[in-house]
Amino acid sequence: MHEMSLCENIREIIEEQAKLDGFSHVNRVWLEVGPLSCVEPDALRFGFDVVMRGSVAQGASVEITSSPAKAHCLACQTTVQIQQRYDPCPTCGVGPMEIIQGDAFKISKLEVV
Ligand SMILES: [Zn+2]
Numbered sequence: 001m002h003e004m005s006l007c008e009n010i011r012e013i014i015e016e017q018a019k020l021d022g023f024s025h026v027n028r029v030w031l032e033v034g035p036l037s038c039v040e041p042d043a044l045r046f047g048f049d050v051v052m053r054g055s056v057a058q059g060a061s062v063e064i065t066s067s068p069a070k071a072h073c074l075a076c077q078t079t080v081q082i083q084q085r086y087d088p089c090p091t092c093g094v095g096p097m098e099i100i101q102g103d104a105f106k107i108s109k110l111e112v113v
Contacts, residue, residue: 023112069102
């Protein structure tokens with residue numbers, strides 16, 4: 001389950017940010033999880049609760065946001081919405097497609113005290 005190690009990364013970023021900005025507790029964390037990022041939201045929530053124990057984000061709630069995946073076709077130069085990473089170009093059927101949005105996994109916002 002790689003969600004645990006992703007949560008450990010998040011914890012490090014939050015702890016680092018807490019030192020820089022001088023906050024002592026995080027109430028809520030917004031995470032942007034792209035549909036192509038292979039992150040399972042339920043596993044993420046579970047891992048988050050476990051990993052954040054003892055950190056400034058202990059007990060923080062998690063809001064998961066997601067925007068549709070988009071790719072740009074290098075053959076016909078169109079930008080389309082895709083469901084899967086290796087979908088062929090729906091316009092020309094040739095591809096290859098370059099992912100321009102949807103594989104992100106990052107903190108988009110923190111609500112701190
Ligand atoms: Zn195309």
